[in-house]
Amino acid sequence: MNIDIQAETLIPKRQTFSHVARRIGENKAATRYEEATYDIQATHNFHYRPLYAPEREIFDKSRTAIVMNDWHVFKDPRQFYYASYNINRAAMQQDFDSKFAFVEKSGLLNTMAPAWAEKVAAYLIPMRHYEWGANMNCQMVADAGYGAQITSAASFCGMDRVGLSQTLSRIGLLMDATSGVLNRGRVAWLEAPEWQGLRHAMEDSFVLTDWFETFVAQFLCMDGILHPLVFQAFETQGQNHGGMGITMLSEFPQSWYADNARWVDAVITAGAAESPENAALLSKWFANWTGRAVDAVQALAAHTLGDAGAAAVAAVDAALKNRARKLGLEVSP
Amino acid sequence: MSRNVSLTLQNTGDSRSIVEAIMADNATAQVREFPSMTKIDCPDKLVIRAGSVTSRIGRPWDVQEIHLSVISLSGTVDEEEDEFTLFWK
Numbered sequence: 001m002n003i004d005i006q007a008e009t010l011i012p013k014r015q016t017f018s019h020v021a022r023r024i025g026e027n028k029a030a031t032r033y034e035e036a037t038y039d040i041q042a043t044h045n046f047h048y049r050p051l052y053a054p055e056r057e058i059f060d061k062s063r064t065a066i067v068m069n070d071w072h073v074f075k076d077p078r079q080f081y082y083a084s085y086n087i088n089r090a091a092m093q094q095d096f097d098s099k100f101a102f103v104e105k106s107g108l109l110n111t112m113a114p115a116w117a118e119k120v121a122a123y124l125i126p127m128r129h130y131e132w133g134a135n136m137n138c139q140m141v142a143d144a145g146y147g148a149q150i151t152s153a154a155s156f157c158g159m160d161r162v163g164l165s166q167t168l169s170r171i172g173l174l175m176d177a178t179s180g181v182l183n184r185g186r187v188a189w190l191e192a193p194e195w196q197g198l199r200h201a202m203e204d205s206f207v208l209t210d211w212f213e214t215f216v217a218q219f220l221c222m223d224g225i226l227h228p229l230v231f232q233a234f235e236t237q238g239q240n241h242g243g244m245g246i247t248m249l250s251e252f253p254q255s256w257y258a259d260n261a262r263w264v265d266a267v268i269t270a271g272a273a274e275s276p277e278n279a280a281l282l283s284k285w286f287a288n289w290t291g292r293a294v295d296a297v298q299a300l301a302a303h304t305l306g307d308a309g310a311a312a313v314a315a316v317d318a319a320l321k322n323r324a325r326k327l328g329l330e331v332s333p
Numbered sequence: 334m335s336r337n338v339s340l341t342l343q344n345t346g347d348s349r350s351i352v353e354a355i356m357a358d359n360a361t362a363q364v365r366e367f368p369s370m371t372k373i374d375c376p377d378k379l380v381i382r383a384g385s386v387t388s389r390i391g392r393p394w395d396v397q398e399i400h401l402s403v404i405s406l407s408g409t410v411d412e413e414e415d416e417f418t419l420f421w422k
Contacts, residue, residue, distance in 0.1 A: 009368055029349055033391070079391030088392075 036081035040148035063144045064212035066278050071147035073270045077262050085156050098254040108245030116241035123304045125185030128168045133202040135161035137218040155311040194303040197296030204254040213285050219264040222287035224320040233312040234304050272328035283330040335376040338408030338419040342371050348402040354385035378420040
């Protein structure tokens with residue numbers, strides 16, 4: 001008996017959902033990211049308006065003054081959806097854990113000069129509260145924002161911020177597990193004069209009503225000043241005082257910041273490219289919040305770096321303004 | 334006379350971005366879809382640029398990662414830091 005084995009090709013009738021196919025073209029396989037973001041946003045048939053804001057629909061484009069013809073142009077260059085986000089962040093966490101274990105085992109944090117260790121406790125530990133505040137702003141964008149491309153990435157970012165905050169707590173406990181370093185950090189955030197400008201700016205950002213302004217204020221302006229200053233400029237200075245352990249542990253917030261900036265840049269670029277009105281509004285918010293962030297960190301920089309503080313702030317300010325120019329914003333020097 | 338070089342990739346999420354990058358960078362390339370694999374033929378020479386794949390795949394892509402997707406290839410291979418080239422000598 002002859003058995004004839006043949007390969008039969010079955011051509012699928014469609015490659016993806018129709019609403020995704022309308023965006024990427026028929027007969028093209030869609031990526032998971034595209035399927036997880038395109039046109040997920042509910043747009044019609046909202047029955048009741050929310051009691052807390054009856055002037056708007058529950059999902060409403062007018063929650064921001066930014067006007068977009070299509071809200072699905074804010075593609076995240078990292079293409080994060082649930083799985084890719086988790087895989088990526090798990091790898092980052094694992095990397096941090098192994099560095100942390102090494103620093104702990106070799107007692108690298110003990111090599112810091114005592115005076116500098118005091119400064120690290122004073123500039124690094126209160127950042128936990130900054131990160132928690134940033135999480136609040138991320139969730140606000142995820143809540144009020146329009147379009148899954150922005151809202152899902154913003155809620156991922158919020159998780160990142162909680163993670164960063166926990167990371168800083170672990171560093172604090174490794175430095176000093178017995179004398180209440182975290183509590184002192186909290187008191188510094190609430191009471192130390194060098195933190196009050198930043199706390200004021202952060203709390204003002206909580207009560208913004210325009211979610212896109214929150215986005216600019218938090219991700220572009222405050223992060224754009226704070227992260228390079230604290231995790232790069234301060235940490236570089238620490239290397240002169242035996243701060244190699246902090247250098248190793250700062251690699252995580254640094255690489256996170258670079259990664260997050262790719263998303264922030266893509267969103268701002270797409271928003272500014274839509275219309276001159278958008279670009280003007282974004283530029284106005286940028287100028288306002290960058291100014292506030294710069295003023296807010298002067299005292300912190302002076303407290304940590306002494307006379308070199310003002311120059312360090314000027315350097316991160318100039319770098320941020322350069323970055324914003326490349327994104328299509330009007331930036332006065 | 335021109336002779337085809339060819340590259341056959343598994344159909345995975347990563348290779349979709351690679352195929353897109355190849356089609357963008359090689360005007361004369363021809364794609365044929367098969368169950369679970371994609372075959373690309375191109376006269377004389379085919380280039381895969383790391384930059385083109387990186388911009389589509391959403392993360393930094395190393396040229397050596399191509400080997401995780403390749404089923405078969407024909408042509409002389411020239412593998413560099415940021416480019417993978419198939420050609421005939």
